[in-house]
Amino acid sequence: MTPEQLALRDAVRALLDKHSDVRAAIETPHGYDKDLWARLCEMGVLPIPERYGGSGATQADTRVVLGELGLTPSPLLSGVIAVEALLASGNVSACERLLPRIASGAVATVIWPWHEDAARFVVDGDQAEILLVADGDGLYEVDPAEVTREHVPTMDPTRRLAAVRLEDASRTYLGPWSAGVRDVAIAALCAEQVGAAARALELTVEYTKTRVQFGKPIGSFQALKHRMADLHVLVETARSAAGAVVDEVSAAVAKVYCSEAFFKVAAEMVQLHGGIAITWEHDAHLYLKRAHGSGQLFGSPREHLDRLGRLIPR
Structure with a gap:
């Protein structure tokens, strides 16, 4: 790791030592500690370029943070995927509109792969404020208010998964989906x-x-x-x-x-x-x-x- 990544690792580790409580987090209605997530976002752990309101962290930087989280529940994994999907779409206006929100702590996820108007086991799908859908060819944005979604309890209480039904929800095309x-x-x-x-x-x-x-x-x-x-x-x-x-x-x-x-x-x-x-x-x-x-x-x-x-x- 670079000196900057080592410093990031140490800062995240110190934060988690003070504020991470896995048992308390999984018992909250949303399944993660919102205050801890806000602190992580303030540290700029998401791989969002500075031009879109991020810290300029790279995917490698974010993987350092993921490695430190251990069992600590957070929307970071789903956020990483959503950020990469948006950047890969090439839609500058969508990035300018959505990425600053994600950098500030808005939970984002990608329903992928999507088929038959429904998906199960969507990471953070019931909590997402920004909901993206990929059908294998294109990336779309869906209004979370127009979908039906519910938490799916699984054997792993530290990972928030959901069932999402898109049904007749309107979809806005953002750009191509990158494999x-x-x-x-x-x-x-x-x-x-x-x-x-x-x-x-x-x-x-x-x-x-x-x-x-x-x-x-x-x-x-x-x-x-x-x-x-x-x-x-x-x-x-x-x-x-x-x-x-x-x-x-x-x-x-x-x-x-x-x-x-x-x-x-x-x-x-x-x-x-x-x-x-x-x-x-x-x-x-x-x-x-x-x-x-x-x-x-x-x-x-x-x-x-x-x-x-x-x-x-x-």
């Missing part, structure tokens, strides 16, 4: 997965230093040291895969690898914590649920393996 938006979305998600996996491993290592078995901290046992060392290698290789997304092939590789790495780390977190990990009060189950849910978001590992089979010549 590259999908790869940007995957790169952002992978950065988030790696950050959550790293945090899960960090918590596990800390716990094994304090849990005593047979008169010794379990972290001193060689077998467990080897397991945690393997997890460390897995997280760091996943970090490399997430940072190497430049095209369809590398995006598909990263989605497969980061999804499986996060799930492995989360599962080992449960195992190494023992009985306490299966209690509602402990966060281990939240990491496992986030790992499972994020693995299916934007295409499962199996779907991306099939995608790689089509993209890579034999």
Whole structure:
């Protein structure tokens, strides 16, 4: 990371240490801490150019922030996708109208892919103040007041998903839909997965230093040291895969690898914590649920393996 990105990482980490409360956030009606989100937006974490009211942060800068969020609920992932879709559309007037609002904290999301006037599992779809729709060819804006939407409870309470019915809502054409938006979305998600996996491993290592078995901290046992060392290698290789997304092939590789790495780390977190990990009060189950849910978001590992089979010549 650049010196600027390291400073951003440290600033976000300090903010989260003081203000992030995952349990309290998921129990709010909107599923995230609005004050924390406002603070993040003030820091300029969204990849919006200065000409459109942003800080000039890059996608790489935003992925640093996503990596720090861990399980902290926020509309950042959906915002990243909406920003990229708007910029890729080439519609300057739409960017001038919508991007300053997003930079100021307005929740934005993209219904993608759209079909048959309905979509399920739209990230932040029930909270979005700016609602974009992609049909594979074009990008459209829809008035949120004209759609029917509702929160869809899933096994992962830290990710806000919704069912949205467009029905007869009017759509304003903004410009072409760029296929590259999908790869940007995957790169952002992978950065988030790696950050959550790293945090899960960090918590596990800390716990094994304090849990005593047979008169010794379990972290001193060689077998467990080897397991945690393997997890460390897995997280760091996943970090490399997430940072190497430049095209369809590398995006598909990263989605497969980061999804499986996060799930492995989360599962080992449960195992190494023992009985306490299966209690509602402990966060281990939240990491496992986030790992499972994020693995299916934007295409499962199996779907991306099939995608790689089509993209890579034999």
